[in-house]
Amino acid sequence: MTSGIKGVLISDFSINNLAGYLSNNSIEQPVKCFIAPFNQVHHTLIDANLECWKHQSDFAVVWTLPERILKNFAALLNYENFDFADLKKEVEEFTSLIINASSRVKLTFVATWSIDTTQQNYGILTTKPDTGIINVLAQINLLLAEKFWDQPNIYLLDSNKWNMRASNNAYNPKLWYLNKTPFNNMVFADAAKDIMSSIKSIQGKNKKLIIVDLDNTLWGGIVGDIGYENIKLGGHDPEGEAYKDFQFALKMLKNKGVLLAIVSKNEERVALLAIEKKSEMVLVKKDFVSWRINWEDKAKNIVELANELNLGLDSIVFIDDNAHEREWVKSALPEIFVPEMPSDPLLYRQFLLNLDCFNNFISTKEDKYRTKLYAEEKQRTENIKTISNLEEWLKSIDIKITIEKTNEGNFQRVLQLLNKTNQLNLQTRRFTERELITWISSDENSMFAFSVTDKFGDAGLTGIIGVTCKDGQATITDFVLSCRVIGRKAEEIMLYAAIEHAKNKFCKIVNATFIATEKNKPCYDFFKRSGFIEKENNFTWDASKTYAIPSYVTLILKEY
Template sequence: MKPAGKILLVSDVNLEPFARLLTNDEVEPQRSQKTEPRLEARVADFGRLHPTLLSGANPDGCELALIWSHPENAVPEFRKVLEFLPADHERILAETREFAGAIARYASGFKAVFALPWIVPAASRALGLLNFRKDEGLSYLLARMNLELADRLSGHANVHVLDSPAWFARIGEKAHSPKLWYLSKTPYSSDLFREAAAEVRAAVRALEGGARKLVVVDLDDTLWGGVVGDIGWQALRLGGHDYLGEAYVDFQLALKNLKNRGILLAVVSKNEEAVALEAMRMHPEMVLRPEDFAAWRINWQDKARNIADLAADLNLGLQSVVFIDENPVERSRVREALPEVFVPEWPQEATRFKSALSALDCFDSATLTDEDRKRHELYAKEKNRETLRAEIGSMDEWIKNLGMTVTVERLSSANLQRAAQLLNKTNQMNLSTRRMTDAELMKWADHPNRAFWTFRVCDKFGDSGLTGLLSLEWDTAGNEARNEAEIRDYVLSCRVMGRRVEESLLYVAVRFASGLRARGGKLGRIVARHVPTAKNKPCLEFFKASGFQGDAAGTAFSWDLERPYPKPDGLTIAVSE
């Protein structure tokens, strides 16, 4: 369980039951994650929506805030629409912009702020037939207001507009509780609050970089109907004029959609590999072919062992893995053996597979970049590199053969989003595991005694993208007296580990610090302090072997700036200042 984050609920209604649920609920198994963030909710005075936003009030020092307002209170002119009185629509949109501005200003005091769009009031038919008539209907106007709100807030990196209308749609007519409203000024039912709490937790998890990256699926009766080893690929239920066959095809399409947004796919199945791969290649209605999978383990070994091996081969921690299997015995075995792997409960019938997959919130992430979309391609290229490595015996020859170029760039608005994403999601090769939003990162780096670089890696197989981060701090409080420059962030994606990119980061750090020293600085050494987490031991092991001198505790490592750090052999380092 992660440490609690404090969230302030700012609303024009009483959200006390929601606050209690966010703070005290034990999450349902279907949506549970071992990395589920634990929240402590506080409630701002619900009679003071605008004054709270305008004053910036945050008496309990919460890191997060949720703004849950209602259109007639957030936008006073809108109340006339509810009363069927003539209303000034331009004024409504202007007031919407003012409200968005108030949220944006309020957000400057928080790490992240969630804002909810508005919905048509409960059980209101309003103008019925006219509800979506241009410039007249209530629904039309609310849609415009919501777009205005989202547009105005989109430029603020730490403000996230949550898709709350979807929560109401899922709960339906039981989302509202008139009785609770009249008794306590709480308009919503516990059903809606449970849905909202799960969504808020998913959003926090996404911001913390907790998104799952790999879906491991079984084959027989999961990806297709039937046991391929018994009946042959020609007799599998997949596609055709068959409702179950169609359902399996739809499930495969849903998995392929996940792949398109950067989630890796893999197979772990008890089967003969040749038989299973033949089915994947030959069946005319197979959507997912072998090339769609980053890896597979198709054999008769224990599935938990296979999943662990497969994740290790892909350089992914088990906390990145989701395992889908229709067999409850296999699910139970994997849950027990690998508690970090998320094993969702799974429907018995294939007609519900697609919706079960679509409902999982464990893939939510704060951003979706081009590199995410290309992740599968990047892993495919990695497979080629590993093949080359197996063919070429020595490390030196392999690195040389790859023709690698490491391009070093300063942090800028152009690479900020990807840099923040890498900073927040990297666990293993991460020296200090600092987590920062885009805005916090830029603010930290924008200091005369700090430098922050990004590293891109490409080779003859392709571009691995922005996969490394390095930051240095010198002559600031804490290190000035010690005449040292400190490596504050040392982050490397598992995609490029083991290719001497690790040493390249240190080469750049030492070279830069030596330059400062040559220009009259008093720096004597550069130091890296390892902040241990449950997952960043690989980083510690690297530093132990890096040539930097370890201290007695074995957690701080330094390099004397009188000596240059050796440039790694076999690759080109291009520094773009």
């Protein structure tokens, strides 16, 4: 997807306001929406020739009211004769139409079904299996989830959440009778926020690192003044409890794969003592990938941390209770997201959980251990400082690189890495699940995954190379490597693997075209020194020659 995106909105009510909120939601990614004909959901899903489909849109939103789209559900609401089996059949037919239509766009978002439960009391039987309204609603939503579960590129969004946030004001009968719009604007605003957050997550634009302050952010009070024994954290105290819950929320995000770091104006020894000794601390030292605890300027410390972790400033969130520090960081480093923190610590947890920039659209085992992987990298960096000869050091750390084709087991991680890696990335091609499946299934194309381990630990699957072999020429379409393993010879092994693959496919030449972005100069620099011959960003290698790789790296070929 490019910087501007297009969407098709399909609904059985007037959905114009969602289009407005989507287009106003993001400055960096303007959204243009095309609205399908009103109340012609089935027709729109069936007919690919309708005007709304003719704009090569990136996404579609299907948002319907259950009582309008499912006649059996309408019957249930009216306490008329209703057949649950028929209702399930209706849902299945509807999902089939959505699945067929989803091939016309890259992403399809389907809103779960909800009804207005605030204005009408459905009585004590509402949860009775197969006949109670709320029970049936839950079941048909589960059916939607089951039908879409194995569909790449169809994502179910929780519409109930949008309604609940608007509380009693979600539904507006006046708008319905006058305009055939069931909802007030609050619901559309929240839906737009959710859709944009999902798109950003799929594009790999979610945030990767949270940098937190300590005093009055992770705990109450100034530790340097009152000592760690007296900081407010946990215990029978509303604020202490709230600080502890805030730490739990940060830990949850860490478990989701977001990195945590500290930038705080404090004595390092005193602050670390608090983290280590205060028994109520939820976050422990190893939960933080790095820290800068000193009296230096916070903006300077943040830049140092970003460099150390090889992360772009636009992937960082800075959380600090001090408005002055927030303002300074915002003005010094405008790429960083500095949310306005509430002044009341009792609201900290809610504030953090409401930030919509940490969504994952896939979850991999690497997410859970990301902090550990960075910690191992830090150990390597420390270790390398003590050794004068880099080659000797590399020989000593027992590097093992596993090469395997992209398969069912590693697919999600490959997709994630392709979509989030910026620096060591030859062409920065981004894929949806469906696009990647299609690309891989072509006989001409192959995609290899590289996992790196050494004596410090397992970095996991960190490299990808995509190669197209056609008419005696091999073209490297994707060369993607996590910054965490740069310099451990994985780059060279990847090129070696691509060249060997080209030979096996009887190719004489291996080409790689570098496409520059704001962030991928490190990739260009690597190709420049790779031994490939360069001509205006095109790099070539004579496939009759073997690409030399260091003998001290152990190669493990798995389903290669």
